Each structure stands twice: as C-alpha cells, then as structure tokens.
Amino acid sequence: MKSSLRIQSTLGLLFRPCAVSAPATAPGLNAHARWAHKIAAQLPLIPKPTPFVPDVPTFLTLIGRDLKQHADKFPTWEALFTLTTDQLRELGVEPPRARRYLLRWRQRFREGKFGIGGDLKHVENGVAYLKIHEKEASPTRTSRKVVNVPANQNVDEVSEGERVKVKGYKVKGVSTIVGPYALPVQKGVAKLAVTEGMWEDKRGHKVDGGERRRAEVRFKRGVAERKALREKMGFY
Secondary structure, eight states: OHHHHHHHHHHHHHHSOOOOOOOTTHHHHHHHHHHHHHHHHHSOOOOOOOSSOOSHHHHHHHHOTTGGGGGGGOOSHHHHHHOOHHHHHHHTOOSHHHHHHHHHHHHHHHTTOOOTTTTOOOEETTEEEEEEEEEEEETTEEEEEEEEOOTTSOGGGSOGGGOEEOTTOEEETTTEEESTTOEEEETTEEEEEOOTTTTOOOOOOOSTTHHHHHHHHHHHHHHHHHHHHHHHTTOO
C-alpha cells in the first residue's frame, strides 16, 4: 500500500504541468512601470489657465486676502500649483492661515469650482462683456438670458456654440443685467472686470477675541463690570 502511494506521488511530480517562467527582465520592468505609475499618480494636477484667469497675479487678485503681494514669488503657473506648504512658508507666505487659504483655492481651481466669472470664454485684458440673448419661447413669451460674447460682436452675429451662458447673472425687466460686479455699459450690455477679492471667502468677525480667548476676555470684562458697579454703589 505504501509502495503504491509512493509511485502515485512520483508520477504526480513527473506529470505535473510546468509553469512557464517569465523572462528574467520582466519583474524588473513591471516593478519600474508600477513605480513610474505611482510617482505620476502622486504628482499634483496642474490645471490649465482660463480666459478669465490667465496667470498667477490674476488668480491671487481674485481670491483676495492681499495674496497678490506674493505674486512675484511664483515664477510660473506650474509653481503656483506645485509648491508645498513648507515651500510656501520658506518663500514667506505668511501667516499660516494665508497658506491654508491659498491651498484651498488651488484645489477648488483644480476641480473647476471657479468663482464668479470663472466660466467666461470671451475675455480681453481682464474684461468680459455680458449681453442679453433673446429667444421667442412662445407666441406670447420671450426668453432672455445673459451670455458672454466678444465685445465687438452682437449676440445674433455669434454662433450658438460661442454664446456662453453666464452663471450668477440674470435679466431684470427687459434690458438690465444684474449680478455681482456687473457694470452697465449701455442698454442690454454690461461688463465684468477682474477685481480684487471677487472670489474671496469673507472671514467672520471675531467677537471677544475669537474662540480661544473668548472665555478669558468675557471673564475679565465681567470682573471689571462688577468692580465698577460696587464702586458706584459706594462699597469701596
């Protein structure tokens, strides 16, 4: 019985299918490919500039909080979107909340989450023109929407693909364009220019020194008020 088992085992080893080994260089090449793919995945995404945000100074001007003073510290658009927080600190971007704010807006821009005017296509020297496009929706109703077209062209002269519908703006009445930073130029026409702080996230007003010092400030104020009250009542 034992002899029979040994024979079966030996035959199994002899007739077992052999795995075809890969070339000696394959593991190295595969490892290199995986490494290159991993490095590429770790590289920060650099978004393309847009007509309304063509360069670093414009981006920093739009997001506000006086970050445009640091524009000369970013030699290229790529540098703006690749420098780490430690590198920003070494360049002198202070205080820390300014760096965090810049990093947040960098990520938003990567994700296409622009501020007002970020979706504009026809922009010259930081100025875009908004005009009213009228379309007959029914025999008794006319549809009006705000579009961005080249400054020297009428709405009807521009093809439908070139008329960019502008978010955040609407038509009031028949010929008035209303929305943030819209400056009337003439009937049915307004312009939008890059302005300091257009995209700025406004900070809340700190009351009594902010969260960390609020309890201490209010306690000291209460002590002072009670002391003043006792003095007024003649206890001192």
